Amino acid sequence: MKITEFNYKTENCSLVSPITDIIQYKSKIYYSQNNNIKSLTDNTIFVFDFRIVKLKVILDHFIVIGTHDISILYDDLWINKKYDYFIADCNLNYVLLYNKKIYNLQSNELICELPLKSIIKANFNNESLNVCSYDKYYLIDIKDFSLNEFDNRGRVFDLIENNNNIYHASEDRTIKINNEVKIQEYRNYFFKLLVFENELHTLNRDGYYRVYDLKTLKELVKIYFFENSLSTISVFNNNTYLGFNNGMILSFNITDKIIKNILPTPSLIKNTSSLSKVCCYYKNNSFLIFGNKKGFISINDKVYKLTDCAIKNIEMNEKLVIVLNHRNESILFNLSDETVLYKTQNSFNRIFDKIDIVNLFPYFNFSSYMEISDEFTFIGNLTGHLFLLKNNSVVDVLKLNGSIESIYKDIITTSIGYVYSIKLYKERIFIEKYKKYNFRIITSIYSENNFIISLSNGSVYLNNQLLFNFNSTISSLCYKNNILYFSSLDTFYKYYNNEIIKVCNIEGYVYKTVVYKSTILLSCDSHKIYVVENDIVKNLKIHTNRIVDLHIKNNLLYTLSYDKTIKVVDLNSFKVIKEYKHSLFHPYKIVVTDKIIIIGNFIETLLIN
Incomplete structure (x- = not known):
């Protein structure tokens, strides 16, 4: 074939x-x-x-x-x-x-x-x-x-x-x-x-759907969508059904080679409002919401004008309606008082109202946090929104390409290969310049005035210049005294004088690597922290689930785990001296200032005692 x-x-x-x-x-x-x-x-x-x-x-x-x-x-x-x-x-x-x-x-x-x-x-x-x-x-x-x-x-x-x-x-x-x-x-x-x-x-993270002959393993079908787009696959009656992360479902027949968009249309649900040209809907036990091509939504028969172009998606969380239109503006409509909380689009002509960050927490999956001064803080989320906060209120929002992975004051990285240089001017965020890589950014660090990233193809870049190519994906990086340490699969390495040297084997996927004086600490999903000093390795087992992030402050190591605890380790004795409990099911990151900040599907703040 x-x-x-x-x-x-x-x-x-x-x-x-x-x-x-x-x-x-x-x-x-x-x-x-x-x-x-x-x-x-x-x-x-x-x-x-x-x-x-x-x-x-x-x-x-x-x-x-x-x-x-x-x-x-x-x-x-x-x-x-x-x-x-x-x-x-x-x-x-x-x-x-x-x-x-x-x-x-x-x-x-x-x-x-x-x-x-x-x-x-x-x-x-x-x-x-x-x-x-x-x-x-x-x-x-x-x-x-x-x-x-x-x-x-x-x-x-x-x-x-x-x-x-x-x-x-x-x-x-x-x-x-x-x-x-x-x-x-x-x-x-x-x-x-x-x-x-x-x-x-097969489905691949590179965005390809591939079909192989089971006997010869020759490739029969190869269709590209976009990276990280596919979510699930099923085959019924000789038709392949592909589910996507953007909510779309396509069917593909290998015989006639035709792709069809088969998501149900709003016409399958009775339109009880006066809206014409309906193009999307949302339904739960209490609300039936329609959006049309003219920017109107109807909520249980009551009609509101939210935008001047077609609405292409509607979601709801409690009393907050989240609308996305064809200009990729995301509009938050508060049903309690019938007000628009903010609008934002990927340009400098953004229109939005100030909204307290407390009101944002339940609705956005946060991924990164950086206090850039006593007044200002950046928060990034998985939908690519970068929020600028002044005294805990949002003063500006910028929509970037891909989910935001890391924030380093004026450098922002996103999942799909973008590195943005960000500039603040009069409480507004501007993109000064950006670089686009062809592969997904896996991890990045900013250390000793050096910006280092690793890509999904194993490439490592130092200040946007290729440093070396590795044969598998690198999951964590740290840099000290002109030596780059990194982990890949089950092995920890160092890169020095243009040579890659194996340091030790690691049990479990490494999430974070940090440096303290002459010691390197690694967190991983085997519930252990590995301590590497002068290439001598020992480990601490202080959690009962994967350890996703580490933060060092004042000679103390703060460890964040899926077991809903934060352990504080004295780095002189390597003993746990304190424990905090958090409530996040899937935490991503911990930041310690004068308080403990845990970033995940929402942001939780704990007082240090």
Whole structure:
């Protein structure tokens, strides 16, 4: 068969919820998005009070898995279960939590705790449980929960079984069959695999959907969208359904080579308002909101004019309506007092009202924080918004390309390869200049007046000049006395005099590397902190979950973990002297000033005592 290869242009809408799963149930195709499940064939909508992660069908049971919740539909009756810990997967008998414990789904009785290193992804099959982990994967017989362990280089992102063959995709950008490399990519890694008849369907972080012949492993289909655009894939009735992070669903038929946009249109839901030319909608238990091509929205029959161009997406959080129009302006409408909180677009002609930062917290996934003076603070989020605060009130907002990864006073990096030089003038943010890299920025540091970044292809740049190319993705960097230290997969290295030297092996993915005097400290998802001094390595185990960030202040090390604690370590004795508790499920970063600031899906501030 001749290979089908082409590009498909899509829009990256930063405020639209991603499609998390697509599934067929009783001849209908459903998709999940945020807390909703919608049908692609009629106006059926299920609304839940939790974010949906995964959908499954087992023996006519429709299973909905959230972060902490499971709902099962059978004979028109919903059965609901709630857990105190994150859910990895379930079947009709068991549920596996990310704390490695398996419970009986019916009785909630603890069955066992599996001796796993960690869990990245898990899937119950008919008689087995597959678990993806860091540098390992596990095949578990659920009859007696006996475990087979296999080594791998880097994180395993997906694993499937088909005809007694094991397929897995991992961080080293390979697909292995029965632990033997069969497919190698060099730009980015595969994160989703699916076998349908004689085809292997794959999704890659580089934005490609690829199909391979299962016998010859020759590439049959190669379609490019854009980087980090794809979220999920399913195949029904010889049609591939692709879900996207921008909320779009496309279908592709490998025979006729036609791509169709098959998202349901607002006409499938009765328009109860007087709006014409409706182009998008939002629905939950209390509100039905329509947006049209003229910039109007109707909320339960009441009409408001928000913009002068078409509205292309609507989201809602409590009493705040978030609207995105075709100029990529994001408009926040407060339903309580019927006021527009602010508007912003990617130009210098922004119009917005001042809004206290406290009101922003519930609605934006924050990623970075930098106090640039006693008065001013920068906060960045995952939708690419850079907020300038003066005394805790937002005075300016700038929309950048990609999610904001790091802020270094006047340098901003984003996920899709942009490095911006930012200038402040009269409480306004201006882009002085920028550089665009062709690959995703993985990590960056600003140290000793040097700006260093690593890209997803393994390249490292010093002050925007290529320093060296590495053969795998670099996850953390630190720089001291003209020596660059970095980690990749399970190994820690140093770069000195144009030579890369291995320092030690690391158990787990490294999130952060910091320097204290002559000591280097690394945090990782194996729950340990590695301490490297003069190439001698020791480790501290002070947390029960992954350690995502480190901050040093006044000879003290502050450690941020998914176990909802912050430990304070005396760097002279390396003993924990204090502990704080935080409430964020997915924290990204910790900043310590005269207080402790934790950045994640919202921002939490703790007083130092």
